[in-house]
Amino acid sequence: MNSNTELLKQLKIDKSHKEAPGGRPPWGRIAAIGGIVLVLLAAGVGAWAFLGKRPIEVQAATAVAPASAGDAGAVLQATGYVTARRQATVSAQITGALTEVLIEEGDRVAKGQVLARLDDNALRAGLASAQASAAAAHANVTQNEAQLEQALRDATRQEALVGRGLVSKQIAEQTRTQANTYRAQVNTSRRQAQAADSQVGVAQVNLDYTVVRAPFDGVITDKAAQVGEIVSPLSAGGGFTRTGVGTIVDMDSLEIDVDVNEAYIGRVQPAMAAEAVLDAYPDWHIPAHVIAIVPAADRGKATVKVRVALEQKDARIVPDMGVRVSFLEHRTEARAAAPKGVMVPSSAIVQREGHEVAFVVADEKAHRREVTAAKPVNNDMRLVTAGLAAGDTVITTPPDSVGDGTPVHITQPAP
Known part of the structure; x- marks a missing residue:
């Protein structure tokens, strides 16, 4: 009780700070303090706005379709592209x-x-000119042939008269020489007609071009x-x-070219069974087989090219599509269907407010998705049966600061 009384006595009102004359408060000091508070508030709001709009750097991965049971017999997997042989x-x-x-x-x-x-106007004119020249050449052949026929008749007649002593032998020889001359002219005109016909052919080919x-x-x-x-x-x-x-x-000539690491090329054999999965259609498994192993290595990439034939042709398959090829020990006739859903890294699924969620990156923003996931596979991947689709880019190990609509920047490209 006494201690409490002593404490009460020690309480005093400090009158060293007196009011301003006239009993007015020190407005200058209050205004200065208010200005400082406003500056601090403005700086805080600006920092909040800047940091709120600044993207958060994250790492991401791509959700992929799970492999089917038929892939269990794969001795090797490789990626490549659809190519056309013709x-x-x-x-x-x-x-x-x-x-x-x-x-x-x-x-x-x-x-x-x-x-x-x-x-083709110029070439059509050239063709018409060549045809006209050929026609003139053939007409010349006809004329020379007519002259030859007349000369042969004259020569025969003169030779008959020589036998009867009515004309000299010299005249008969001159007539025969004239006939031979016409025969030579006929041969020459025929060759000229053939050349003219060839020119017509050349002009026609050029026109066809x-x-x-x-x-x-x-x-x-x-x-x-x-x-x-x-x-x-x-x-x-x-x-x-x-x-x-x-x-x-030629869409019937489509096949797959894959680059196989030279350290594993020994596992691939000609005519070996394979299975192809297009990146565009991850649920479509296409039977295939090895056509050939190209006997040349890429020194820069340390790979060997392998040609793979597609055993099913479809209009959805187009050149330069990305594809994943599984080389199989043997082809299984009955292959169990692949589980429904997508595979994502286990670190992409986190607990938020009692729910398992993942964050999908789209338009440079994080979008929260509630997911249904199975138990981890190989302590690294998890099967998500609901909430995600194949091809979604998900944030791996999302920080607590990431929420629905948070701007993000991917620092590691999605595989």
Whole structure:
């Protein structure tokens, strides 16, 4: 009790800080303190706005479709691209201006089908001139043949008169010589007519070159020229001359080229069974087999190219598509279906508010997705049966600061 009384006595009012004269508070000091507070608030708001808009750096991975049970027998996997063994950039065999282009990308064409036409006025005139020259040559042959026939009759008649003593032998010999001369002229005119006919053939071939035709059945994958442009089989005229009209691909010749690390090329054998999965259709497993192992290595990449044949052709398969090939020990007739869902790294799934969630990156922002996931596989991957789709880019080990709509920047490309 006494201690409490002592404490109360020690309480004093410090009057050393007196009010301003007239009992008014020190407004200058209050204004200064208020200004400092406002500056601090403004700086805090600015820092919050800057940091709130600054993207958070994260690492990411791509959700992929799970492998099927049939992949269990794979001795090796490799990636590559769909290629066409037969494709051609079609061009004209002469230089000329295009008057018609009859193709568009995606058109199916048959062998011999007209793809384009060039201006042929000059060549048609040349063909007409050659035909006229050939006609004149043949007319000359006819004239010489007529003269030869007359000369032969005259020679026969003169020889008969010589036998009867009515004309001299010299006259009969001159008539025979004249007939032989006409015979030589006939042979010469016939050769000239043949040459004229050959010129007509050349002019016709050049005229045919103004029509560009498909060399084989296929699909147009590129239209390289338009009406009015000049095309040439050579790159003459710089950038103003096209060297091709379009590109045609024989879709029946599609196959796969994969690069196999040379350390594992011994596992691949010719005619070996394989299975191909296109990146665009991860749930579609295409039977395949090895065509050949190209006997050359890439020194820079330490790989060997392997050609793989597709045993099923489909319109969805187009050149330059990415593909993953599994080389199999043996082909299984009955293959268990792949589990539904996608595979993602285990670190991409975190607990938020009692739910398992993953963050998908789209438009440089994180989007929260509640997921249904199975137990981890190989302590690294998890099967997500709901909430994600194949091809989604998910953040691995998302920090607590990442939420729905948070701007993010991927520092590690998604595999």
